[in-house]
Amino acid sequence: IETVIGCGECDACKRGEENRCRRKYKAIGYQYNGGFAQFILIPKEAVKQGCVIKVPDQVSFEEATIVEPFSCVINGWYPFKKREPGFTTVVIGAGIIGMLHVEYAKQMGSRVFLVNRTSPRLILAQKIGLPADEFIDASKDDPVKRVKELTNGLGADVVICAASSKDVQREALEMAAVDADISFFAGLPKDDSNVLLDSNLIHYNELHIHGANASNRKQYLEALNLIASGRVNVKKFITHVFPLEKIAEAIKCLEDRTQNAIKVIIDPWM
Template sequence: MADIFEEEIGMEKMIGLVKSAAGQGNMDLRVLPVPEPAARQVQIEVVATGICGSDLHIYHSDINLAMNLPVVTGHEFSGVVTKVGEGVSKVNIGDRVSGITSFETCGECINCKTGKTNICQHKKLIGYWYDGAFANYIVIPEGNVQKLPDNVSFYEGAVLEPLCCAIEAVIELTRVKPEDIVLVTGPGLIGQLTAQLAQLCGGRVILAGTKNDKARLAKAVEQGIHYTIDLDATDLEEVVMTMTHGQGADIVFECSGAGAAARTGLKLLRKGGQYTQVGLFGKPIEIDFEQIAYKEAKVTGSLGQNWQNWNLAIKLLAHKRIHLQALVSDILPLDRWQEGFQKFKDGSGMKILLEPVSYVEPQR
């Protein structure tokens, strides 16, 4: 970082983590102009921002979402409104906020018109197409701003976006019913939130991970998840079939993005059950797709979030129905982003947050 701060930067400059070109890596910290809000846009000083699995996919250039390089990465954040553009009427300077990631959608496709902006064919996201939140400041449209309740911390606010993603998967797309046997594969943050929501809906949840997920599974126990399974120590199929009298799980949420987990999940799904793919593989996988026909399985994918997910997420968090703060394992300065990415990749952290690097006016 020393070489960055040796540059002559003033208050109009900031530090941002930039994906500069396609290919492995090509990410580094850069001195950038502070973005100014245009009409109906809001400038936010970022307080905390989360590392997402998709950020690692961006690093490795195996993400299947539109990107406009170079771009400041990061899309999970919280902060304080510092400037507003012309025509902004519903957001004030000083508001504590987070924000929806879709900076731009077409507004004309069937998905936009039915509220499914997360799968607009022409959507452009912060951290992908527009500069994102791994920086001191971000600019987003006024309509994307989500105000944080007074009893919600900035750290919780930075985890709201993944909670919204879990809500899309569990509540909007899958509809868990009381006493459903729900198998969740992958005890990372999304898996943890998916498990919490499934229990909140009345499901009996089995959260499965490997021996490398020992700390994550222990965290799930702390959060009251019904059953946690170490796949290296326990026969998951035996557990599921015993609990379901040989029928299989009513619902499977695959949250790990591992091909083996997808194959296992589909195998352990009961006939007529629901399978929802949440994790991203980053590459094609091999799977016995014919099982879907034989089981008459209802299979769907889940990607991102939209306004209605945010509305519910903020209510759940404000009323303490979902626990986010306990899932934050690490808070690192932005200039230790590589350490944070490695901890995420190794599974040695749960939710890893970055705090923007403070910049210092050079001595004259």
Template sequence: MNAAVYLGKEQLPVRNVPEPVLNAGEVLLEIDACCVCGTDLRTYRHGDKKIIPPRILGHEFCGRVVETSAPGAKVKVGDRVVMYVVVFHGKDRYTEMGRGNLSHHRTTMSYHHDGAFAPLMKVPAAAVEQGTLFPVTSEISSEHMSLAEPLGCCMNAHTRLGIGLQDTVAVLGAGPIGMMHAVLARLQGAQQVFVLDVNEARLEKARGFDIDAAIAVRPDRGHHEELRSLTDGEGPSVVIVANSAAPAQNDALEIVAKAGRVNFFAGLPKSAPEVPLNVNHIHYKEIEVSGSYSEKKSDFQAAYALLHSGRFPADKMITHTLPLDRIEEAFPLMESGEALKVCILPRS
């Protein structure tokens, strides 16, 4: 079969590899669709020390069960499924707390196990036993259901933030993750939702969503004044940092209202993870600052349910589809802002 195999920085050739062979307890999926994640782009451009080449990437997928060697599996041949892609290999304090995304005993599809940029993908026995496969029970397309994984990561942040009817929300970053955050904030009843970015192409796409304003980030900090003018001079009560530009973290602390909440959803590059912060904003404005990383199984289940409900505008999120042999075209589309989500169709 043909698969997109990561060999190192800017090396993702589509090459012929053997089809997966099942061991006891495993499940074989035929992949319908797999979206390209921002982490796939980052790995392609800069590498990732957690990924040992050669590795088939792809962890945002939907597929069909075509074979199983797991008699006790909760899915059967013919089922269309999505997957919570974290696999546990033991328990620790974090799994006991229900925060398995922080566990020391976790591996992940596409990082430690071959992923879904291929027509076929093998699900490890431990993942099958842990009930990580969820049947798709509605008529929603496989492309749209492949958004469950990134949407679950956003759910993790929103669980921590507790956005409600009294909130005004600013999302720093109008990429696909930023727009997922904006949609979730609106669905949770936020009074106002704003999206900010430096890229006009992304802002133009953002204006097609149910938000109150798409605001350009300017060097003269005019976006600060624009936000204040739209929020009775106070600033937003919640700010979500959904981009990896270091200045955005200070921006968030400056623009958030007193007694506000800030979530650092996006990490910084591992080569430059430190940034000077004016922590007096946290002190004098009594800001609550949180981080969020990956997703808990409960977050994935919430995303799965939301997609099934039809309330999430998945059609606006996926702007491009490509066959597997054109996967490298996805990266400049994402970097330029021309695309939000790019979905790869491995069998086309």
């Protein structure tokens, strides 16, 4: 079920970009009840918009849980996905979102460096076979300096901020190449979102900074197709499955870094 429900009448909705709805979209899990149940009521507006999407037989329900976050990743690439293969991408943050960004960057023909501030997460990413070309441990190496070393001093063509951090946003500008695209994909806390940035880096290096918010039906279908076709194997991300009555335990598992959780699933039928 696509979670984003637009007004269906504005220019963005008519283009199939309901996540950019001019009248502010509503979402399942926010304005409508979410999916932690065996059965849920789908709003009629969602049915009319085409939010009910058939899952192919070759895709398990567990794999289908990756479609929503993967579609958001694809939306994040929307402003710059026409780059020619061979460009360099840096993804900062090795959570499920960062890992999916690595997967999509490889689909776009990019060389990819994954940066994270703790080494266990990078070790886990390598263990599951994440296809990054370089794994940069920011607790040991200066990520900006390391990216410059790996790119002959040029910097990265695309930088994805997949961690909610002001320092990450500042570092993104410093490691970016001239004419680079930078995605502030991960938002900051609403009560602490002001960041001091060197605007001269943006000005003189002609940097392009993009936001990213939710996704739309077209991106759900693209994500589902990448999974169904086998081009992106998402099974490796599913580390834990809990029944509905153990939802509190599932949340604790996700928060406990010693559990090495990537994608934690609630199965109401378990």
